[in-house]
Amino acid sequence: MADRKPIETWLTDMDGVLIHEGVPIPGADAFIQRLRESGKPFLVLTNNSIYTQRDLHARLARMGLDVPAEHIWTSALATAKFLDDQRPGGTAYVIGEAGLTTAMHDVGYVLTDTAPDFVVLGETRTYSFEAMTKAVRLINDGARFIATNPDETGPSAEGALPATGAVAALITKATGVEPYFVGKPNPLMMRAGLNAIGAHSEHSAMIGDRMDTDIVSGMEAGMSTFLVLTGLTQASEVERFPYRPTQVVDSIADLVELI
Ligand SMILES: [Mg+2]
Numbered sequence: 001m002a003d004r005k006p007i008e009t010w011l012t013d014m015d016g017v018l019i020h021e022g023v024p025i026p027g028a029d030a031f032i033q034r035l036r037e038s039g040k041p042f043l044v045l046t047n048n049s050i051y052t053q054r055d056l057h058a059r060l061a062r063m064g065l066d067v068p069a070e071h072i073w074t075s076a077l078a079t080a081k082f083l084d085d086q087r088p089g090g091t092a093y094v095i096g097e098a099g100l101t102t103a104m105h106d107v108g109y110v111l112t113d114t115a116p117d118f119v120v121l122g123e124t125r126t127y128s129f130e131a132m133t134k135a136v137r138l139i140n141d142g143a144r145f146i147a148t149n150p151d152e153t154g155p156s157a158e159g160a161l162p163a164t165g166a167v168a169a170l171i172t173k174a175t176g177v178e179p180y181f182v183g184k185p186n187p188l189m190m191r192a193g194l195n196a197i198g199a200h201s202e203h204s205a206m207i208g209d210r211m212d213t214d215i216v217s218g219m220e221a222g223m224s225t226f227l228v229l230t231g232l233t234q235a236s237e238v239e240r241f242p243y244r245p246t247q248v249v250d251s252i253a254d255l256v257e258l259i
Helices: 028-038 053-062 075-086 098-106 129-140 164-175 188-196 211-220 235-240 252-258
Strands: 009-013 042-046 072-074 091-095 118-121 144-147 204-208 224-228 247-249
Touching: 009 188, 028 252, 042 053, 042 188, 053 072, 072 075, 072 188, 075 098, 075 118, 075 144, 075 188, 091 098, 091 129, 118 129, 118 164, 129 164, 144 164, 188 211, 204 211, 211 224, 224 252
Parallel strands: 009 042, 009 204, 042 072, 091 118, 118 144, 204 224, 224 247
Antiparallel strands: none
């Protein structure tokens, strides 16, 4: 790795890296504090499209992690940015919560259920049969199908929750149309985030707890990658993948000194 440039920008996944089931992971507070003091650009990433940047700022603050709202990057923001680049000032039928609808409004999209350019599916807590039926019919009528992220399930204290990818599969089954997924593992999620803070991939690093999303998309976006073992991927699984992270560390606490 002698040819790697010094790391000037840090992107980090949230769940399994900074927090786990509503509790901060030891070292996360020191990592965020050191980043803020350094003045280096950084983003905390999540594929979850439910929350706005301000919501997530408040949720992290309650866990003792002070991440300014503008340093939070969600699949909802990446999706809105993607649509704004592709078809500025377009229209969309959106299934999702404030995180997604706010992001869509902020890029100037009109939300409508009449002949929209796109059907945009995100995470919600209450998937309605009526909304899914509307989405199926609009896609049959020619609307393009976008989903914020492909995760089939999400975590909860009681067990798995069906997530955006599972509902997307239902709509795909009913229409025969596959969505374009914007969130991880699509490297677009990282590239759009880097663009939003004016950073370049060759000077940037991605930290994640999953080989098959965080590490592969960081690698494909041209960044250094750090795998932490406080989340989903176990140390014994790393060698099974056809790609490897720049470095494997036990936890975020091991990365504080690299800032
Ligand atoms: Mg994670």
